[in-house]
Amino acid sequence: MPPAFRADQVGSLLRPEKLLDARALHQRAQLDRDGLTRAEDEAILQVLEMQRQVGMDVFTDGEYRRTEFRSVFADAVGGMVEIAPAEQADPPLGGVNPVKLIGDKVERLRRLTAHESGFLNQHAEAPIKITLPSVSQIVSSFYRRGVGETAYPDTAALYPDIIAILRQEIEDLVTEGVSYIQIDAPRYTYFVDERWRQRFRDQGEDPDLIIDKWIDADNASISGIKLQGTTLAMHLCRGNNRGAWFGEGDYSPIAEKIFNGINIDRFLLEFDSDRSGGFEPLRYVPRDKTVVLGLITTKTGPPEEIDELLRRIEQASHYFPMENLSISPQCGFATFFEGNPLSWQQQRRKLELVVETARRAWG
Numbered sequence: 001m002p003p004a005f006r007a008d009q010v011g012s013l014l015r016p017e018k019l020l021d022a023r024a025l026h027q028r029a030q031l032d033r034d035g036l037t038r039a040e041d042e043a044i045l046q047v048l049e050m051q052r053q054v055g056m057d058v059f060t061d062g063e064y065r066r067t068e069f070r071s072v073f074a075d076a077v078g079g080m081v082e083i084a085p086a087e088q089a090d091p092p093l094g095g096v097n098p099v100k101l102i103g104d105k106v107e108r109l110r111r112l113t114a115h116e117s118g119f120l121n122q123h124a125e126a127p128i129k130i131t132l133p134s135v136s137q138i139v140s141s142f143y144r145r146g147v148g149e150t151a152y153p154d155t156a157a158l159y160p161d162i163i164a165i166l167r168q169e170i171e172d173l174v175t176e177g178v179s180y181i182q183i184d185a186p187r188y189t190y191f192v193d194e195r196w197r198q199r200f201r202d203q204g205e206d207p208d209l210i211i212d213k214w215i216d217a218d219n220a221s222i223s224g225i226k227l228q229g230t231t232l233a234m235h236l237c238r239g240n241n242r243g244a245w246f247g248e249g250d251y252s253p254i255a256e257k258i259f260n261g262i263n264i265d266r267f268l269l270e271f272d273s274d275r276s277g278g279f280e281p282l283r284y285v286p287r288d289k290t291v292v293l294g295l296i297t298t299k300t301g302p303p304e305e306i307d308e309l310l311r312r313i314e315q316a317s318h319y320f321p322m323e324n325l326s327i328s329p330q331c332g333f334a335t336f337f338e339g340n341p342l343s344w345q346q347q348r349r350k351l352e353l354v355v356e357t358a359r360r361a362w363g
Contacts, residue, residue, distance in 0.1 A: 004127070004179075005057040005326060007358040008292045010235055010268060011131040011182060012069060012332030013062030014339045014347050019043040023067075023337065040064050041119065048124055050348060055355040058180050059124045061116055063131065068336040069184055070133045070141055072112050077165065079106040079151065080142070102148040106161050112169045117178055127179035132169060134185035134234070135162050135221050136214035141187075159217045166221040173230070180231045182268065185218065188258055189238045189270075192249035192277075211254060215261040223263045233266035237294070237331045238275065250277020255284040266290040271312070272297035272330035282320040291320050294330035296353055301346035309357045327358050 015023075022039035025031035031039075044061045051059045066072050074080050081103030113130050120128040133141070139155050139162055152158040173181055188211065190196040197207045222232060236258070238248060251258075251269065259267065259281075267285065270276045271293055285291055293316055295309050309327070316325060333340055333347050342350075 004231065005292075006362050007055065007057045007355045008268065008326050008328035009056060009058065009060060009129070009351065009354065010237075010294070010298075010329055010332040011060050011063055011129060011184075012334040013047055013060065013064075014333045014342065014344055015062070015064060015337055016043050016046065016344070019064060020337070044119060045123060048120075051351070052126070054348065054351045056126075056351060057355075057358075058127045058129045059120070060129045060131070061120050063332070063334070065116055066337070069131065069332070070137065072116075072131075073133055073138050073165075074100045074142065076108060076110050076112045077106045078109050079104040081147065083147070100142065101144050102142045102152070102158065104148070105151045106158075106165065108165045108168065111172060112165070113173065117173060117176055121176060121178070129180040129182055130173055130178050131182045131184055131235075132166060134183045134187075134214075135159065135166055135217040136187050137185055138162050138166075139217070159220075163217060163220045167225070170222060170232075171225055174225065174228055178230060180233065183218070183222070183232070183234045183264065185214075185234050186237050188214065188254055189236050189251075191254050192238070192251055194249070197253075208257075211257055215257065219261070219263050231266060232264045233268055233290075233292070234262060234264045235268040235331075237270040248275040251281035252277070255281035259285040259289075264289070266292060266326075268292040268294060268328055270294045270330040271316075272299070276330075279316040279319050282316060285320055287321060287324065290324050290326060291316075292326040292328045294328050295357075296327075296329045296350050298329045298331050298333045298340050298342065298347075298350065301342045303346070303349045303353055306353060306357055306360070309353065310361055313357070313361050322361075325361075327354055327361070329354065 019039050022031055022036055026036040043064050047062045048059055063069060079102055080100040083099060083101050112132065117130050139158055143155055143158055170181060191207045191211060200207050200210065266289060269291060272295060282291055293313060295312055296304050313325060313327065329350055333342060
């Protein structure tokens with residue numbers, strides 16, 4: 001059966017100025033929570049209409065209710081503590097550290113995404129996608145020795161609680177009838193870059209053992225869930241903070257383990273530049289899965305040429321069946337609320353290219 005979503009997208013979209021202004025007012029206590037929610041609702045309705053006009057196969061809310069892609073977790077659980085800017089040392093290349101860390105036992109205070117999925121289900125009138133950070137991403141981002149050790153002496157002690165929270169959220173989304181759940185797991189791609197592998201070795205850690213541990217944890221959050229028709233995907237990129245990146249190299253160092261080890265339907269992979277390497281690692285992907293080729297960059301504005309996109313899809317089909325391929329941008333347009341250095345019209349043209357290329361490649 002062919003993939004349901006040939007013209008895919010990763011999730012985040014540029015925030016309109018009016019929403020950015022509303023969030024700034026809210027942070028200064030000059031706009032209450034209800035006022036910010038109204039601004040979010042209005043912006044989401046506008047971006048849904050844009051996706052409808054473009055012809056996307058699956059709609060998102062642009063992650064407009066988040067400050068960044070991980071905040072959907074930090075905002076919904078207890079046990080998080082604020083950290084001062086001075087403590088946010090040594091960020092990853094091209095990335096940022098979160099402003100909250102796990103400081104006590106974590107517990108779900110509310111659904112992570114009900115405020116997103118409920119509004120989308122009511123207004124999208126199309127299949128919708130909800131994104132969630134992976135277990136590996138949450139633990140790597142929010143746990144730091146010296147902050148959370150009283151509650152969790154190490155990450156092994158933390159995994160079960162994070163797994164339980166994410167697993168319950170995924171089950172709830174499936175029950176709601178959400179068409180598409182995407183797990184964002186960019187931490188795996190640290191290990192396509194030899195600089196990062198060496199950095200972990202210098203800290204006395206074996207990169208391959210870390211990958212094994214992360215695969216086990218991520219699988220525990222998704223395996224055995226009755227999806228009832230919901231598509232379950234994982235997105236792997238190399239960083240996307242306002243157009244920056246944290247790693248480079250093709251997927252070969254992690255391909256066999258990741259593609260065969262993680263129990264999902266669909267991989268969204270980054271292939272927008274030479275930094276991502278070639279398509280050869282796709283030969284490791286099982287033939288019952290879908291690969292979404294992230295060929296269109298969200299890091300710069302000029303549009304790609306459709307004939308070149310079609311040529312690259314044909315190249316990828318040498319390593320993975322054409323009928324199991326789809327296309328998307330390489331990442332979101334605003335992983336962090338400030339967004340990447342593109343205009344609204346450039347973003348729209350990129351999404352139009354996704355749709356136009358998909359229709360020409362697969363009909």
